[in-house]
Amino acid sequence: MAKRDTNTARIYPSGFDFLNQLKDNNNRDWFNLHKTDYLKELALVEEFADALLQELNVHDQIETLTGKKSLYRIYRDTRFSNDKTPYKTHWSGSFKRATKRRRGGYYFHVEPGNSFVGGGFWGPSPQDLKLIREDIAFDDRPLRAILNDETFVATFGTLKGEQLKTTAKGFEADHKAIDLLRYKQFLLIRRFTDEEVLSDHFLQLVNITFKNMRPFFDYMSDVLSTDVNGLEL
Numbered sequence: 001m002a003k004r005d006t007n008t009a010r011i012y013p014s015g016f017d018f019l020n021q022l023k024d025n026n027n028r029d030w031f032n033l034h035k036t037d038y039l040k041e042l043a044l045v046e047e048f049a050d051a052l053l054q055e056l057n058v059h060d061q062i063e064t065l066t067g068k069k070s071l072y073r074i075y076r077d078t079r080f081s082n083d084k085t086p087y088k089t090h091w092s093g094s095f096k097r098a099t100k101r102r103r104g105g106y107y108f109h110v111e112p113g114n115s116f117v118g119g120g121f122w123g124p125s126p127q128d129l130k131l132i133r134e135d136i137a138f139d140d141r142p143l144r145a146i147l148n149d150e151t152f153v154a155t156f157g158t159l160k161g162e163q164l165k166t167t168a169k170g171f172e173a174d175h176k177a178i179d180l181l182r183y184k185q186f187l188l189i190r191r192f193t194d195e196e197v198l199s200d201h202f203l204q205l206v207n208i209t210f211k212n213m214r215p216f217f218d219y220m221s222d223v224l225s226t227d228v229n230g231l232e233l
Contacts, residue, residue, distance in 0.1 A: 009047050009048045009050070009051030009052070009203050010048060010198075010199075010200055010202060010203060011044075011045070011048060011091075011110055011197050011198060011202055012041075012044055012198070013198055014040075014041060014044075015041045015044060015045060015091065015110070016112045016194070016197075016198065018034075018037055018038065018041045019089050019090065019091070019111065019112055020112055021034070022087055022089055023089040026085040026086065026087055026089065027085075027086065028086055031086070031087060038074070042071075042074075045071065045091045045093075045110070046067050046068045046071065047067070048067070048203065049066075049067025049068070049070050049071055049093050049108075050066060050067030050068070051067070051203055052067065052095075052108070052203060052206060052207065053066065053067050053070065053095060055203065055204075055207040056095055056106065056207065056210060059211050059214070060097060060102070060210075060214070061097065061098040061099070061102060062095050062096065062097060062098060063095075063096040063097065063098040063099075064094075064095045064096050067093070070093035070094055070095050071091070071092070071093040072088075072092045072093060072094070073088075074087050074088050074091075075087060075088075076088055089111060090109055090110060090111030090114070091109075091110040091111070092107070092108060092109045092110065093107070093108055094106060094107045094108075095107075097217070100225060101221060101225045101232075102217070102221055103121075103217065103220050103221040103224050103225065104119055104120055104121065104213070104216075104217040104220055104221070105119060105120075106118075106119045106210050106213070107119060108206060110197060112194055113194065115191065115192045115193075115194070115196075115197045116189055116190060116191040116192060117189070117190055117192075117206050117209050117210065118187055118188060118189040118190075119187070119188050119210065119213045119217070120160075120161070120185070120186045120187040120188050120213075120216070120220075121161075121185060121186045121187070121220065122185055122187065123185070124184075124185070124186070128224055129184070131223055131224055132186070132220070132223055132224070133168060133170075133171070133181050135223045136177050136180050136181055137171060137175065137177060137181060140176070140177035140180055142219060143180065143219060144180075146215045146216050146219055147159055147216075149215065151212055152212065152215070152216070155188075155190055155208075155209055155212045156188045156189065156190055156212070159180075159183070159186060159187070159188070160185075160187040160188065160189050161183050161184065161185030161186050161187040162183075162184045162185045163182040163183050163184060164182040164183075164184060167181075167182075168181040168182055186216075186220070188213050188216060190209045192205065
């Protein structure tokens with residue numbers, strides 16, 4: 001992939017304009033009439049994603065090959081949804097960390113009034129969830145240190161994700177780490193205003209946000225890829 005000038009990659013107001021129009025005209029006839037506009041805006045988002053990938057690879061190793069490959073299709077799968085509108089009204093993409101020793105992934109979502117970036121573990125397998133809970137139950141201090149770190153709190157606030165309403169199976173209700181053991185998802189999310197998204201430094205804001213996920217990712221990667229002796233699972 002050719003190296004791009006990351007200083008010029010950005011989200012443009014025209015991209016928001018297209019999404020707003022699509023939201024008001026979410027049908028195939030309108031979309032087909034404006035297909036040229038869509039492809040123009042998509043190309044700009046691909047440039048942004050390419051530049052973001054380039055920045056990510058400075059401080060991490062990413063398996064996703066190009067910005068284009070990171071992007072999700074704008075076409076919605078309506079087969080199992082009550083919402084039958086055919087198109088998404090946002091731009092989004094994700095980057096996968098390279099090798100099984102680097103767990104977690106990066107996600108960005110650009111939508112007027114609802115833009116955010118996220119990362120973490122959306123649907124951990126039962127085996128992974130068991131490893132995470134066992135490590136937390138054994139010693140919750142390393143994870144709490146990460147979650148209470150000044151940079152983490154300033155960037156993400158708190159750990160997000162769906163939680164059990166009851167006690168996690170196999171653990172006592174009065175366990176000192178029961179608040180963490182209830183998590184079924186482990187997500188880091190930072191939201192952005194439209195003004196921030198359309199600024200010329202949004203790319204760097206997203207990159208810094210992703211970089212600030214690393215202590216959490218490093219902890220989870222150790223838990224999920226090594227045993228108590230540090231040997232690879």
